[in-house]
Amino acid sequence: MTILVTGGAGYIGSHTCVELLQNGYDVIIADNFDNSSPDVPERIARITGKTPKVYAIDVSDGPALERVFTENAIDAVIHFAGLKAVGESCRIPLRYYRNNLDTTLTLLETMERHGCARIVFSSSATVYGPKNGCPYTEDMDTSATNPYGWTKVMIEQILRDYCAANSGFSAVLLRYFNPIGAHASGLLGDDPNGIPNNLMPYVARVAAGQLPKLTVFGNDYPTRDGTCLRDYLHVVDLAKGHLSALEYAAAHTGAEAFNLGTGDGVSVLELVHAFRKVNGVEVPYVIGDRRDGDLAEVYANPTRANDALHWRAEKSVDDMCRDAWHFIQTRVAEG
Numbered sequence: 001m002t003i004l005v006t007g008g009a010g011y012i013g014s015h016t017c018v019e020l021l022q023n024g025y026d027v028i029i030a031d032n033f034d035n036s037s038p039d040v041p042e043r044i045a046r047i048t049g050k051t052p053k054v055y056a057i058d059v060s061d062g063p064a065l066e067r068v069f070t071e072n073a074i075d076a077v078i079h080f081a082g083l084k085a086v087g088e089s090c091r092i093p094l095r096y097y098r099n100n101l102d103t104t105l106t107l108l109e110t111m112e113r114h115g116c117a118r119i120v121f122s123s124s125a126t127v128y129g130p131k132n133g134c135p136y137t138e139d140m141d142t143s144a145t146n147p148y149g150w151t152k153v154m155i156e157q158i159l160r161d162y163c164a165a166n167s168g169f170s171a172v173l174l175r176y177f178n179p180i181g182a183h184a185s186g187l188l189g190d191d192p193n194g195i196p197n198n199l200m201p202y203v204a205r206v207a208a209g210q211l212p213k214l215t216v217f218g219n220d221y222p223t224r225d226g227t228c229l230r231d232y233l234h235v236v237d238l239a240k241g242h243l244s245a246l247e248y249a250a251a252h253t254g255a256e257a258f259n260l261g262t263g264d265g266v267s268v269l270e271l272v273h274a275f276r277k278v279n280g281v282e283v284p285y286v287i288g289d290r291r292d293g294d295l296a297e298v299y300a301n302p303t304r305a306n307d308a309l310h311w312r313a314e315k316s317v318d319d320m321c322r323d324a325w326h327f328i329q330t331r332v333a334e335g
């Protein structure tokens with residue numbers, strides 16, 4: 001089976017391409033490389049011994065995407081391509097709505113022309129918004145507090161409406177919690193351009209001496225240690241969830257959402273201490289002000305994914321910290 005992975009050179013996309021190739025799928029990557037390194041496909045090949053076919057295109061470019069579908073018999077699509085920084089989306093909302101919605105609409109129109117009727121969509125726990133209590137379940141109402149989150153809510157609705165109008169179509173909406181860690185080889189990992197927004201890549205760069213210290217955004221939340229709880233899961237576990245979703249999409253039609261998380265909330269300080277302990281490194285930090293938009297707790301009820309997708313997060317927080325550190329050490333050694 002041939003799978004088109006849009007955004008397949010990104011953090012989660014590249015780890016998913018590895019799992020796909022290692023499980024006998026043929027993989028085609030469509031990525032504009034705006035937010036990913038051009039050497040990622042080669043790294044995927046070094047890990048798997050198989051080279052994905054790569055189209056360096058913008059998924060919203062209709063003629064370019066048409067060529068991908070004309071030149072390849074695509075059985076299903078995993079759709080990662082999109083802008084994903086919460087803070088940036090508040091600063092440039094039109095770019096986020098245009099990019100994330102246009103890529104999806106162009107993709108669905110192209111899939112329709114070519115009779116491709118299965119999509120796995122990269123959604124996010126951010127669709128649960130601020131009103132729901134944890135653990136989140138898939139039947140809860142969705143909303144958002146930022147343009148990035150609203151694009152995820154809107155794309156889920158687009159897919160639900162498309163499935164309602166096209167009975168043979170299958171859309172699996174994967175709501176990711178907080179993916180962290182890296183491939184055990186050290187060749188793939190979370191390597192954002194510039195100063196990281198997210199906790200784990202920031203911690204890793206502090207530990208590597210590339211940043212002076214971590215600022216913990218608030219320790220006065222109503223949690224066991226005052227810092228925010230998040231449902232961190234290993235990016236390789238998350239990647240494997242996409243293969244389970246592909247199998248589900250092959251056996252079902254309609255739109256279904258699934259939480260991909262561990263079901264456990266881990267605090268910022270607990271993650272920092274785990275990183276220090278597992279890797280024997282220092283991570284200097286200071287307590288700063290709360291970050292706008294942060295919720296005290298975000299964690300999943302993953303029962304539906306456990307039962308219907310036969311998927312369960314297996315790796316520990318220690319595994320996540322160990323692999324994240326190995327990745328940055330590998331990057332440093334490469335120069």
Ligand code: WQD
Pocket residue numbers: 084086123124125126176177178179197198199200202214215216217218227228229230268291294298
């Ligand atoms: C985690 C915790 C911060 C950095 C975001 C997106 C979400 C999803 C995952 C796409 C929070 C704290 C962080 C720092 C800190 N992305 N923190 N100091 O905000 O839970 O989720 O990434 O789908 O949509 O919102 O992840 O890693 O940014 O923050 O104290 O320098 O770490 O306050 O409590 P978040 P994060």
